[in-house]
Amino acid sequence: MEDELVRRCADTGRDVLVVPHLYHLAHESSLWVELAALRGRVAVACWMPPRPAEWVLREHQVEAEIATVVDLGAVSDAAEAFEQLAGALGDGTGTGEVTRLEQAVRERWYPVLDRSRCIACRHCLQFCIFGVFEVVGRDVVAARPDNCKPGCPACSRICPEGAIMFPMSDEPAIAGVPGTVMSPDPMARRMYYVRTGRRCPVCGEVAEAGELAALPDGVAACEECGRPLADTPGRAAEGASAVFDEIDALIDTLDDLAAGSGSGTE
Ligand code: SF4
Numbered sequence: 414m415e416d417e418l419v420r421r422c423a424d425t426g427r428d429v430l431v432v433p434h435l436y437h438l439a440h441e442s443s444l445w446v447e448l449a450a451l452r453g454r455v456a457v458a459c460w461m462p463p464r465p466a467e468w469v470l471r472e473h474q475v476e477a478e479i480a481t482v483v484d485l486g487a488v489s490d491a492a493e494a495f496e497q498l499a500g501a502l503g504d505g506t507g508t509g510e511v512t513r514l515e516q517a518v519r520e521r522w523y524p525v526l527d528r529s530r531c532i533a534c535r536h537c538l539q540f541c542i543f544g545v546f547e548v549v550g551r552d553v554v555a556a557r558p559d560n561c562k563p564g565c566p567a568c569s570r571i572c573p574e575g576a577i578m579f580p581m582s583d584e585p586a587i588a589g590v591p592g593t594v595m596s597p598d599p600m601a602r603r604m605y606y607v608r609t610g611r612r613c614p615v616c617g618e619v620a621e622a623g624e625l626a627a628l629p630d631g632v633a634a635c636e637e638c639g640r641p642l643a644d645t646p647g648r649a650a651e652g653a654s655a656v657f658d659e660i661d662a663l664i665d666t667l668d669d670l671a672a673g674s675g676s677g678t679e
Pocket residue numbers: 526530531532533534535536537538553571572573574575576577
C-alpha cells in the first residue's frame with residue numbers, strides 16, 4: 414500500500430517524505446531534527462490513529478501545519494488513503510520529489526500524552542513504578558518512554574482525563590481511535606489510591622488493599638476511591654470486575670519486574 418500511495422502522490426505533483434514508523438522511531442533519532450525542520454502544510458499517512466500521531470509529532474517539536482493524518486490501518490487501500498490526503502491538501506504544487514529517510518527501528522511501547530486533555534494532576538507519575546513520567550516545568554511528560562513495560566496500559570486506565578494513549582493497543586479507546594476517549598476505570602482508580610497510599614480528595618480517607626474487591630449490592634462506596642463509606646458493612650471478597658483482575662495481574666507482574674524476579678509482560 415505504501416509504495417502505491419507514494420507513487421500516486423508523486424505523480425500528481427506532491428513532494429513526499431518517507432520516514433520510518435513514527436511511533437517506533439527512537440526518541441533520540443537524528444531524523445526528528447529533519448522532521449522538526451519541516452515547514453508549511455503537510456499531510457501525514459501512518460500506521461496509527463491520528464490523535465496519537467499528532468501528539469508524537471508535537472512531542473518532537475514538529476511544528477509544520479498538519480492538514481490531516483490518515484491512519485493506513487483504517488483505510489481499505491492506497492486509493493482511499495490518497496483521496497483523504499489529496500482532499501486535505503488540495504492540488505499538488507510540488508515537483509513530485511520523493512525523499513527517503515532510512516533508519517532501522519525496533520518495536521516500542523510507551524504512553525503518548527494528549528496535552529489538550531492533560532491537567533498535570535501527576536497521577537500517572539505517582540502510579541508508575543518505572544519512572545516513565547517526569548514533571549518538566551508545569552507539564553507531566555513521558556521522559557523515559559522506554560522504561561515502559563510492553564503490554565502494560567495501566568496508566569491509561571487510571572488517568573482521570575483520558576489523556577494517555579498507547580497507539581499499538583488493541584483497545585480502541587486506549588489506542589486513541591477517532592470517536593473514542595479512554596474513561597478512567599473505577600477499579601483502576603481504586604488501585605491508584607491503594608497503590609500510592611494517597612488520601613482520597615472526596616471522602617478524605619486512605620484506602621487499603623483489602624477494600625479493593627467489588628462491593629455487594631446496597632453497600633455505598635466513595636465515588637472516587639471506592640472505599641465503603643463509614644456506616645456500611647464490609648465488602649464481599651468476590652465479584653471484582655474483569656478489568657480489576659487484569660490490572661491486578663499487571664501490577665503483580667510489574668512488581669515482580671521491579672524486584673528483578675519476574676518474567677515480564679513481553
Ligand atoms: S494522569 Fe492523565 S491528566 Fe494526570 S498528569 Fe497523567 S496524563 Fe496528565
